[in-house]
Amino acid sequence: MKKYFQAPWSIQDILIIFSATAILIVGTLLGMEILNLRTYIEASPYRTFYLLGIFLLQWILILIPLIVLTLIKYKLKKKYFGFKKTGTWKIFKLVASGYLLFVGISFIISLIILYTGLKIPGYQLQEKVLPIFGDGLLSIIIAGIIIVIVAPPLEEIFFRGFLLRSLTNKVGIMYGSIFSAGIFAVFHMQWQSIIPIFILGLIINSLVLKSKSIWPAIYFHVFNNAIAFTFEVLIIKEVVPLETVV
Numbered sequence: 001m002k003k004y005f006q007a008p009w010s011i012q013d014i015l016i017i018f019s020a021t022a023i024l025i026v027g028t029l030l031g032m033e034i035l036n037l038r039t040y041i042e043a044s045p046y047r048t049f050y051l052l053g054i055f056l057l058q059w060i061l062i063l064i065p066l067i068v069l070t071l072i073k074y075k076l077k078k079k080y081f082g083f084k085k086t087g088t089w090k091i092f093k094l095v096a097s098g099y100l101l102f103v104g105i106s107f108i109i110s111l112i113i114l115y116t117g118l119k120i121p122g123y124q125l126q127e128k129v130l131p132i133f134g135d136g137l138l139s140i141i142i143a144g145i146i147i148v149i150v151a152p153p154l155e156e157i158f159f160r161g162f163l164l165r166s167l168t169n170k171v172g173i174m175y176g177s178i179f180s181a182g183i184f185a186v187f188h189m190q191w192q193s194i195i196p197i198f199i200l201g202l203i204i205n206s207l208v209l210k211s212k213s214i215w216p217a218i219y220f221h222v223f224n225n226a227i228a229f230t231f232e233v234l235i236i237k238e239v240v241p242l243e244t245v246v
Contacts, residue, residue, distance in 0.1 A: 098204070
């Protein structure tokens with residue numbers, strides 16, 4: 001549906017943004033390898049703070065091309081990224097329905113796997129995040145801030161505010177949603193759980209398509225990450241046995 005979201009970016013803009021982002025990230029990773037920063041960070045007592053810095057740097061590199069091009073070519077306006085005012089009750093209903101849909105789909109697939117013994121590549125538990133940061137209180141707090149508070153709005157600005165809106169305008173709602181959800185899943189690089197992440201991306205896309213705003217997507221993402229992070233903390237601290245969630 002042409003101009004469904006009134007996104008300003010052209011196909012050329014999308015290619016420029018992705019190319020510039022890829023060059024910045026690859027260049028940074030190569031620099032880190034040359035300087036052997038990974039080994040230094042893993043051995044450092046300040047590893048958690050270094051990881052926080054790396055996370056922020058990653059998103060600075062991802063968003064710089066998008067923000068700079070939009071600023072120069074179109075003037076930077078929040079409406080371009082889907083920040084449309086949406087009522088609290090509408091957001092609540094969309095988030096609740098979206099999460100129930102995700103839980104329902106996950107439950108049905110889990111039953112199929114349980115009763116048929118079917119092994120689905122790419123449909124396993126996500127890799128734990130907390131061991132990367134550490135299990136100390138400060139590490140858990142910093143990890144929680146990143147996962148629950150900082151990451152969701154940044155991801156939604158890029159994947160829904162920019163990518164979904166742009167692709168929907170160019171290739172239609174269905175293909176735009178599928179392509180953006182696929183890129184969203186690949187971006188997380190958790191190949192063992194790429195299918196549930198892809199499904200999650202489709203559901204978040206549907207919230208944006210229904211509301212024409214990324215606010216429901218941001219709140220959904222925060223809520224989903226908070227639930228997942230809480231369970232991971234409980235499992236790591238052995239409050240909840242791993243067997244109960246497998």
